[in-house]
Amino acid sequence: MAPRCSWMWRLPRCPLLGRNLSTTRRLGAGRSLSSKSPTPQICVVGSGPAGFYTAQHLLKHHSEAIVDIYEKLPVPFGLVRFGVAPDHPEVKNVINTFTQTARSERCNFLGNVTVGRDVTVEELQRAYHAIVLSYGAEDKKELGIPGEKLPGVYSARDFVGWYNGLPDNRYLSPDLSSETAVILGQGNVALDIARMLLSPLELLEKTDVAQPALEALSQSRVKKVWLVGRRGPLQVAFTIKELREMINLPGTRPIYDPSDFQGLGDILKDLPRPRKRLTELLVKSALEEPGEKEAVRRAQCTREWGLRFFRSPIAVLPSEDGKRASGVRLSVTRLEGSGESAVSVPTGETEDMPCGLIFSSIGYRSVPISPGVPFLPRQGIIPNSMGRVLGAPGLYCSGWVKRGPTGVITTTMTDSFDTAQSLLEDLKSGALNLSNSRPGASAIRELLLLRGVDPVSFSDWEKIDAVETAQGLKVGKPREKILNTEEMLQLVSR
Ligand code: FAD
Ligand code: NAP
Numbered sequence: 001m002a003p004r005c006s007w008m009w010r011l012p013r014c015p016l017l018g019r020n021l022s023t024t025r026r027l028g029a030g031r032s033l034s035s036k037s038p039t040p041q042i043c044v045v046g047s048g049p050a051g052f053y054t055a056q057h058l059l060k061h062h063s064e065a066i067v068d069i070y071e072k073l074p075v076p077f078g079l080v081r082f083g084v085a086p087d088h089p090e091v092k093n094v095i096n097t098f099t100q101t102a103r104s105e106r107c108n109f110l111g112n113v114t115v116g117r118d119v120t121v122e123e124l125q126r127a128y129h130a131i132v133l134s135y136g137a138e139d140k141k142e143l144g145i146p147g148e149k150l151p152g153v154y155s156a157r158d159f160v161g162w163y164n165g166l167p168d169n170r171y172l173s174p175d176l177s178s179e180t181a182v183i184l185g186q187g188n189v190a191l192d193i194a195r196m197l198l199s200p201l202e203l204l205e206k207t208d209v210a211q212p213a214l215e216a217l218s219q220s221r222v223k224k225v226w227l228v229g230r231r232g233p234l235q236v237a238f239t240i241k242e243l244r245e246m247i248n249l250p251g252t253r254p255i256y257d258p259s260d261f262q263g264l265g266d267i268l269k270d271l272p273r274p275r276k277r278l279t280e281l282l283v284k285s286a287l288e289e290p291g292e293k294e295a296v297r298r299a300q301c302t303r304e305w306g307l308r309f310f311r312s313p314i315a316v317l318p319s320e321d322g323k324r325a326s327g328v329r330l331s332v333t334r335l336e337g338s339g340e341s342a343v344s345v346p347t348g349e350t351e352d353m354p355c356g357l358i359f360s361s362i363g364y365r366s367v368p369i370s371p372g373v374p375f376l377p378r379q380g381i382i383p384n385s386m387g388r389v390l391g392a393p394g395l396y397c398s399g400w401v402k403r404g405p406t407g408v409i410t411t412t413m414t415d416s417f418d419t420a421q422s423l424l425e426d427l428k429s430g431a432l433n434l435s436n437s438r439p440g441a442s443a444i445r446e447l448l449l450l451r452g453v454d455p456v457s458f459s460d461w462e463k464i465d466a467v468e469t470a471q472g473l474k475v476g477k478p479r480e481k482i483l484n485t486e487e488m489l490q491l492v493s494r
Contacts, residue, residue, distance in 0.1 A: 001129055007480035022199060038429055038437035040065040043128045045115045045369070047071035048078020049412040050134035050399020052098040059104050062427065066106050068128075068441045072114040073167070074456040074488040075464060076102070078136055081481075082166045085192040086207035087199065089478060094409055102458040108441050110448075111456035111491065118453045121370040125394060126263035127443045130423055130432055132396040133373065133389070134416070137364040137405035143184065148360070151175070152325035156189045156361035163196055163217075165210035173212075176220035178356030182328055183249070184313050185361035187237035189216030191246055193359055194225045198252045198303045208472065208479045222357065225305040230312035230333055230344040233260055233282055234271075240278045246305065247285050251300040256286035256304035275340075275380035310334065311351065312344055316358060327354040364405035380404060387419025394432060396423050460492035467491055 042058060044051045047069050055067045075081060077095055084091045098330070102109050113119060115135070140157040142148065156173050161169035181197055183190045199259050201218050209217075229236060247254055261283050268283070290298060313331035319326040330351045333344040367381075368375035374383050374390055381404050382389055384396040389395035398419035399412050407415070426432040448455060450453055463484060471480035482488050 029352075036130075038434050040130070040432075040434060041068075041128045041438040041440035042066065042130045042132065042135050042423070043068045043070060043124055043440070044134055045070050045124075046078065046135035046399070046401075047076040047109065047111070047120075048134065048399060049080060049094065049098075049100075049409045050136065050402070051078070051132075051418045052076075052094075052101055053413045053416035054132050054134055054396075054420045055107055056097070056101045057417045058280075058423065059101065059106055059367045061420070061424055064106075065427075066108075066440055067104075068108040068110060069102070070113050070119075070124075071109065071111045071117050072135075074112040074485055074492070075461055076109060076111060076390050076458070082161055082164045085196065086164065086165075086209040087195065087203060089207065099458075107458075109456075109458035109461065110441065110444070111461060113448060113453060113455050114445070114483075118367045118451060119248045119447055120326055121373055121395075123447060124444065127439055127441075129434055129438050130394050130396060132419060132423065133369060133385075133401055134390050134398045135366075135369060135401055136387055137380065137400040138365040139365040140360070140368050141363045141365050143313055143360050143362060145313055145315050147318055148327060150316050150318055150325040151323065152178070153316055153358045153360065156185070156193055157364060159193060159359060160189065163209055163213035165213075165483050166209075167483060167485045168208070170212065170483045174216065174357070175221055176216060176357065179221055179356040180224045180226070180355040181222050181359065182226045182228060182353055182355045183359045183361050184228050184328070185359075185363070186227050186236075186307065187361060187363070188239060189363075190227050190359075190361040191238045191242045193361060194227060194305050195246060196250060197222045197225055198249060198305060200251050200343055203250070206476060207483060209476055210481055210483060212483070216366050225309050226353065226355075227305065228308045228311050228313070228328075228330065228353075230310070231334060231342060232306070232309045233264060234275070234279060234338075235335075235340065235342060236278070236282075236307070237280075240274070243278065243281055247281075249305075251301055252303045252305060252319075253301040254285060255304050257306075258287055260307070260309050261286040263329065308353075310344070312346065314350065314458055317352060317354075319356075324356065325358055326356060327352050329353075364400070366401045366405065386422045387415075388422050388426070454489075454493075456489070456492055464488050464491050 012298050042065055046057050051069050053454050055069055058065055058067050061239055080092055080094060101107055158169050158172055162172040183193055205214060264283050268280055310333045312333050313328055313333045317327040317329055317331040331346040332349040332351055334347050335342040336345050337343055366380045382401055383396050384390060384402055387396045387398055389397055396419050398416040403415055468479040468481055472478050476477040
């Protein structure tokens with residue numbers, strides 16, 4: 001551990017202050033850290049939607065607060081860059097709002113800094129009045145079944161990271177030589193994966209999909225994708241817009257077992273509205289004869305996808321030589337209870353689905369960031385009340401690490417505004433102790449310098465962005481993502 005810096009005690013005498021640190025340029029000239037009423041120094045950990053929406057709300061509703069955003073990757077925006085499907089560019093428009101926030105004179109972006117490794121939460125606590133933990137849910141949930149680690153089985157998280165250019169996943173190189181793929185899980189991520197596997201190449205090549213993924217998908221032999229759910233059609237986790245997109249995917253037809261949907265029409269009127277509309281679409285698509293045009297379209301399709309209900313995975317089956325996956329064993333289930341909260345229970349019957357390509361798409365998972373920060377391992381969240389971390393004054397949380405790995409960007413926005421509001425109330429009420437000034441980013445930069453970590457500023461990111469956009473332009477894509485961290489850092493090296 002590096003020696004303690006003097007800033008922790010008396011900022012003005014810090015020997016490293018005043019050094020021409022390239023990364024200090026946006027600290028904001030003329031701000032006094034030792035004025036009578038200290039400027040609130042706040043930091044946010046994570047630059048996904050939660051981090052940016054929290055920062056946006058704080059900056060908008062407090063005229064002096066300084067908000068620094070720490071991000072472990074050299075590039076910002078979290079799952080907006082590395083999760084949202086490449087063929088959904090409109091969703092990524094939120095980046096424009098985030099960019100406005102980052103360009104604020106009172107906001108600093110410090111990328112390439114992993115909190116918990118390069119700097120501890122405790123060090124941040126000494127440098128800031130308040131810390132908002134918005135570091136998402138980066139890990140995957142595991143099925144916990146035999147064979148899960150066999151080659152041929154991929155987690156949705158890794159596969160999504162691979163096609164979206166996440167540096168950690170650039171060598172995934174999934175084997176797409178199987179004609180059938182099985183996706184375990186029936187959420188929107190499962191639909192994203194099905195669409196990526198089945199989309200015509202001419203649609204994908206105009207997106208920001210990572211180049212190696214585009215090449216691998218062009219060689220893919222996958223023709224049929226099953227999405228397997230442990231519960232029934234009334235419990236699917238995907239949403240109507242995404243289902244409609246899948247039903248209409250060019251070159252691809254849906255396959256249904258009509259018996260799965262019999263009788264559902266009669267109970268539609270009793271369902272809550274979003275579930276009602278979703279089920280209506282499912283029932284219509286599965287049970288109604290398609291019109292002539294649609295019938296012709298479906299007949300001409302060479303790829304297909306289907307929903308398999310009431311099946312819970314119990315084992316991945318190995319090939320004869322035991323070296324890779326050759327199928328999945330499913331327990332046939334029935335429901336206990338009804339509606340959203342119905343629970344699947346095994347009937348005792350099993351069924352094997354042969355296939356060489358299996359995706360586990362059963363959700364993401366947050367991890368603890370520091371032994372000093374409360375964490376509920378079962379729920380995978382930081383315990384909190386309206387974003388205030390329980391038993392840890394000055395600590396807050398927002399986004400997926402606050403409420404678990406579900407919800408779209410707008411859900412995350414609302415939730416982050418709530419957390420920011422709690423923090424602002426605590427500033428106003430005095431619950432947040434402002435009696436001592438805090439050095440904020442300048443002090444943390446010193447520490448990072450001593451540790452050989454060079455943070456990436458937002459204008460550094462804009463250089464990376466410009467290169468990616470220019471490379472993309474050459475091949476008709478919105479951007480060609482740089483896939484490794486070293487190359488990103490070289491672009492901004494000083
Ligand atoms: P994240 O977006 O994951 O951001 C967390 C950030 O924290 C990351 O940048 C991460 O690198 C950083 N971080 C992690 N650990 C550290 C650390 N120790 N130190 C510093 N930084 C750290 N929603 C939609 O509305 N539309 C969509 O089309 C859509 N598609 C999705 C596709 C996928 C595959 C997934 C998984 C989700 C999708 N969502 C979509 C949901 C949406 O992405 C989430 O609601 C949102 O990203 C959650 O925001 P977050 O900031 O909590 O987490
Ligand atoms: P999700 O919506 O929670 O879906 C997870 C799926 O996995 C569910 O079908 C769930 O079934 C199943 N599952 C969980 N544990 C299982 C187990 N042990 N065995 C078998 N099946 C299991 O998660 P997600 O698809 O990862 O999506 C995460 C969030 O991001 C969601 O809120 C989603 O809407 C959002 N997102 C949005 C978009 C978009 O807007 N286009 C795109 C991608 C993601 P049960 O219901 O039975 O638990």
